[in-house]
Amino acid sequence: MHCNKVSRILPGMKPTPDPQGSLATRLQAAVQGRGQRWTEQRQLIADVLAASDGHATGAELVERVRAADPSATPSTVYRTLDLLEELGFASHHHGVDGRETYHLEEVLAHGHLHCQGCGAEVELDAAAAKPILAAIERVTGYAADLDHLSLQGRCPSCRAAAAR
Amino acid sequence: MHCNKVSRILPGMKPTPDPQGSLATRLQAAVQGRGQRWTEQRQLIADVLAASDGHATGAELVERVRAADPSATPSTVYRTLDLLEELGFASHHHGVDGRETYHLEEVLAHGHLHCQGCGAEVELDAAAAKPILAAIERVTGYAADLDHLSLQGRCPSCRAAAAR
DNA sequence: AACCTTATTGCAATGCATTGCGATAGACTA
DNA sequence: TAGTCTATCGCAATGCATTGCAATAAGGTT
Ligand SMILES: [Mn+2]
Ligand SMILES: [Mn+2]
Ligand SMILES: [Zn+2]
Ligand SMILES: [Zn+2]
Numbered sequence: 001m002h003c004n005k006v007s008r009i010l011p012g013m014k015p016t017p018d019p020q021g022s023l024a025t026r027l028q029a030a031v032q033g034r035g036q037r038w039t040e041q042r043q044l045i046a047d048v049l050a051a052s053d054g055h056a057t058g059a060e061l062v063e064r065v066r067a068a069d070p071s072a073t074p075s076t077v078y079r080t081l082d083l084l085e086e087l088g089f090a091s092h093h094h095g096v097d098g099r100e101t102y103h104l105e106e107v108l109a110h111g112h113l114h115c116q117g118c119g120a121e122v123e124l125d126a127a128a129a130k131p132i133l134a135a136i137e138r139v140t141g142y143a144a145d146l147d148h149l150s151l152q153g154r155c156p157s158c159r160a161a162a163a164r
Numbered sequence: 165m166h167c168n169k170v171s172r173i174l175p176g177m178k179p180t181p182d183p184q185g186s187l188a189t190r191l192q193a194a195v196q197g198r199g200q201r202w203t204e205q206r207q208l209i210a211d212v213l214a215a216s217d218g219h220a221t222g223a224e225l226v227e228r229v230r231a232a233d234p235s236a237t238p239s240t241v242y243r244t245l246d247l248l249e250e251l252g253f254a255s256h257h258h259g260v261d262g263r264e265t266y267h268l269e270e271v272l273a274h275g276h277l278h279c280q281g282c283g284a285e286v287e288l289d290a291a292a293a294k295p296i297l298a299a300i301e302r303v304t305g306y307a308a309d310l311d312h313l314s315l316q317g318r319c320p321s322c323r324a325a326a327a328r
Numbered sequence: 329a330a331c332c333t334t335a336t337t338g339c340a341a342t343g344c345a346t347t348g349c350g351a352t353a354g355a356c357t358a
Numbered sequence: 359t360a361g362t363c364t365a366t367c368g369c370a371a372t373g374c375a376t377t378g379c380a381a382t383a384a385g386g387t388t
Contacts, residue, residue: 037354037365059344073368078345098262099344113306128303135299136315139292142277144317151300153308201335201384223374237338242375263374 023050023089023106030087044069045080049090055101091147103147111149117158124149187214187253187270194251208233209244213254219265255311267311275313281322288313 027046028038048064049056056064062077081102084090092100096114111124111132124132129146136144154162191210192202212228213220220228226241245266248254256264260278275288275296288296293310300308318326 032355035365039354039366041367057344062344071368074345075347075369076367079366094258094262098258098264100262113300113304115306116309116312122304122306124304131303132296132299135296136277136317139295140277140286140288141320141323142279142286142315142317143323144315145280148316150314151306151308152312153300153306156305159305159307196385199335203336203384205337221374226374235338238375239339239377240337243336 023104027084027087027089030089031083034087036083041069041072041076042080042083044072045077046084046089049081049084049102049104050106052103053107055103057095057099057101059099061102091145093148093150095150096152105147109146111146111151113151113153115155115158116152117154117161120155122155187268191248191251191253194253195247198251200247205233205236205240206244206247208236209241210248210253213245213248213266213268214270216267217271219259219267221259221263221265223263225266255309257312257314259314260316269311273310275310275315277315277317279319279322280316281318281325284319286319 024043024046027042031038031042045061045065048061048068052061052064058074058078058081061081062072062074065072065077081090081092081100084102084104085092088105090102090104091109092102093112095101109126111129113122113124114120124146126146129149132149133144133146136142188207188210191206195202195206209225209229212225212232216225216228222238222242222245225245226236226238229236229241245254245256245264248266248268249256252269254266254268255273256266257276259265273290275293277286277288278284288310290310293313296313297308297310300306
């Protein structure tokens with residue numbers, strides 16, 4: 001079955017924009033460039049992830065994919081997410097519970113910061129993270145992956161509260 | 165059944181040392197101080213964790229606990245690990261796969277650094293981490309939890325390899 | 329030592345994620 | 359268009375982790 005030009009629009013989802021090379025087109029090229037195949041399922045999963053702007057866990061993506069195609073299975077979704085990461089089209093970080101949370105690389109790279117006291121969540125954009133990554137590099141020589149960065153600690157107000 | 169003074173020694177494990185307040189004794193006091201109860205299972209789980217110097221995942225601890233007491237169940241082990249953390253006697257970080265990895269607070273606080281290229285693992289002791297935590301605090305105001313810190317990135321040699 | 333209160337346990341059901349395997353179907357060839 | 363090769367899929371089994379619930383037992387009281 002052909003699926004190359006299928007632009008699957010899910011209920012309540014925005015159509016994938018097509019600047020001069022849509023995500024699907026670039027993905028198809030990258031996948032086939034490795035001797036792999038472009039399938040309906042991969043198309044759908046990429047569309048769902050694109051429509052989930054922001055973050056989405058594997059389970060959430062499975063649910064949304066299955067809403068559009070009930071015959072799709074978790075294994076296919078997770079394997080496709082791994083593929084998208086390998087190809088550099090997606091990345092993940094680990095939420096508070098350690099579960100992987102995905103987003104497309106089109107989203108600006110950013111890290112996460114979670115307060116263990118009040119649960120506050122902060123996103124660290126590249127500019128904010130720069131000094132942190134620089135410190136890591138200075139101390140260890142490692143180039144830390146900002147998209148994967150997920151810090152836990154105490155926010156200023158929880159610190160103040162703790163200090164009596 | 166009494167278990168207060170039971171010092172359960174597992175095959176191949178070192179007896180819990182008893183400086184002037186053994187771990188078990190301090191734990192029992194902390195638990196009972198909250199109106200909770202000191203049980204055989206908690207004793208055993210604490211002993212197993214103490215004997216697992218270094219890191220151990222939940223599943224590993226479950227396995228070791230069940231080796232000593234086959235009637236123990238995963239739910240009890242995980243609930244006890246949560247309790248030990250609440251009481252400040254243990255902490256966890258997330259391994260590469262996001263799974264929680266536990267250690268007793270007696271182990272010196274340290275963070276983790278993992279190379280996504282070659283899989284190298286580095287431990288960051290408090291001194292090494294200091295500038296990193298300082299940068300996080302400067303930028304965000306957060307006091308990051310060193311024990312929970314788990315960074316991913318590229319080690320120097322993988323970076324060099326990537327740069328042609 | 330027998331008795332109470334209720335925190336804790338084991339169990340069973342549930343959910344998330346991964347893997348091996350046989351069936352299906354991309355994508356290339358003729 | 360029909361045919362071939364094999365990457366990918368769905369399935370089913372497995373493992374890790376969490377939760378509600380009824381039975382058990384910790385630990386204080388009489
Ligand atoms: Mn955590
Ligand atoms: Mn990860
Ligand atoms: Zn806070
Ligand atoms: Zn490396």
